[in-house]
Amino acid sequence: MSQDQPAVVRLHRAMYMQQAIKEAANTFADFASFKIVRDGEHYAVTVSDIDGEVEGDVVAEFCNFALHNTMQRKKKRI
Amino acid sequence: MAQHTVESVDTAAHRVTLALEVGMYPIEVLYGAAYVFIDRCFVLLDKDEGQSKGGRYLVHLRGKTDFSEKELLDLSGEFGNELLSQALRRKIVKQNQKIIEEITTQAIAGAAGGTLPTDFLDSSDDGMDFLDDPLGIAVPWEDKFKKKSAEQP
Numbered sequence: 449m450s451q452d453q454p455a456v457v458r459l460h461r462a463m464y465m466q467q468a469i470k471e472a473a474n475t476f477a478d479f480a481s482f483k484i485v486r487d488g489e490h491y492a493v494t495v496s497d498i499d500g501e502v503e504g505d506v507v508a509e510f511c512n513f514a515l516h517n518t519m520q521r522k523k524k525r526i
Numbered sequence: 527m528a529q530h531t532v533e534s535v536d537t538a539a540h541r542v543t544l545a546l547e548v549g550m551y552p553i554e555v556l557y558g559a560a561y562v563f564i565d566r567c568f569v570l571l572d573k574d575e576g577q578s579k580g581g582r583y584l585v586h587l588r589g590k591t592d593f594s595e596k597e598l599l600d601l602s603g604e605f606g607n608e609l610l611s612q613a614l615r616r617k618i619v620k621q622n623q624k625i626i627e628e629i630t631t632q633a634i635a636g637a638a639g640g641t642l643p644t645d646f647l648d649s650s651d652d653g654m655d656f657l658d659d660p661l662g663i664a665v666p667w668e669d670k671f672k673k674k675s676a677e678q679p
Contacts, residue, residue, distance in 0.1 A: 457570075458572075459570075459572075460571065460572050460573045462573050463553075463573060464571075505568065508568035508588065509568070511568060511569075512564055512568055515564065515569055515570075515571065516561070519560075522554075522557065
């Protein structure tokens with residue numbers, strides 16, 4: 449069972465790294481489908497086919513993962 | 527603006543949005559504060575142009591559990607405190623960077639049992655050449671013991 453309505457999250461390119469977002473999308477690939485496109489200053493991430501049986505908010509958890517991955521990657525750069 | 531401001535509080539969505547000027551804190555400080563809250567909240571960072579020169583950072587915090595309005599406002603206050611804490615931590619690390627590196631280098635060198643770079647600074651010249659052999663180590667065994675073995679019957 450999956451939720452019909454896709455959700456769109458806009459992540460600012462100055463705050464989130466593309467690779468970090470992709471990594472987070474891979475992490476949640478079993479629970480939803482992700483499409484990442486550039487949209488001006490943001491990355492627009494369309495989250496669809498969200499597994500309805502998953503407890504919790506997949507989109508919000510995905511955003512947390514994307515942020516955490518970005519922090520980790522920036523830390524490595526330093 | 528001297529600190530962050532609460533942009534909006536949405537009790538229905540259990541979400542609070544904070545705004546702070548871009549120049550107020552380095553982005554690493556913002557990341558550091560967000561990291562502390564990531565286990566309790568859903569954190570979304572954003573940026574808009576705002577009215578100031580460099581724009582504003584927007585921090586959306588949404589509780590993983592149901593948060594009341596008071597709890598959301600407390601959360602925003604805690605986030606402000608964490609920003610200050612991270613900024614101070616960063617300043618102290620920067621100030622003491624050289625000392626930290628020096629101590630770490632000495633600790634690692636000491637643990638490895640090796641010599642420190644400073645050991646090579648005072649290299650007194652003993653006037654010896656690398657070919658000198660005062661202990662006779664380079665003398666072949668046959669030359670050393672030839673006479674003795676020849677004298678024995």
